[in-house]
Amino acid sequence: MSSRNLNATAASLLGFLQEGPLTGWDLVAAAQQRIGDFWSLTQSQVYRELASMAAVGLIEAGERGPRDRRPYSITDTGRAAFTAWLSRTPDDETIRFPLLLTVLFGRHLPPGRLAEIVAEHRKLHAERLAAYQQAREQLVGGPVDPHQLAPLEFGIRYEAAALAWFDDLPAEIRTGERPHQRGANNSQ
Structure with a gap:
């Protein structure tokens, strides 16, 4: 090798x-x-x-x-x-985000199940963001090693972007409510 x-x-x-x-x-x-x-x-x-x-x-x-x-x-x-x-120049990164596959094929899930899965993942990303922010606070309290801080900052920004994506998902995915259900609910 x-x-x-x-x-x-x-x-x-x-x-x-x-x-x-x-x-x-x-x-x-x-x-x-x-x-x-x-x-x-x-x-x-x-x-x-x-x-x-x-x-x-x-x-x-x-x-x-x-x-x-x-x-x-x-x-x-x-x-x-x-x-x-x-x-050497590192290889290009490859996104492997299993949730994206679930969302892509989510129309095949029972009503509400995709919303449950999305909510679980959103919670995990929020917890990870909080842990990264806490780690940054501890790291910045002493001599800062930029080689440790840079990946941590990436993690913070990644989790913030993921949370923004979760929050911008269409209501059908976030809540499990189908468009035809919204119309039916409004007419009653």
């Missing part, structure tokens, strides 16, 4: 290892906490990537410690591969 075929998952693990040795368990926790809102990693992916990177010399496994956990350290080859990967 060279920097050419280093995938984003492996590269993110090398990025975390720049800060010092970590076990697979620590890497999973770091990924969930620090990048989980914009880059998903599963535990199986982490361990698979660690094995691959160790096999090609990008990382070294240390001695097993408590609970049979093994710390991994980045090698000079790993640092070079990470730097090369980080220096």
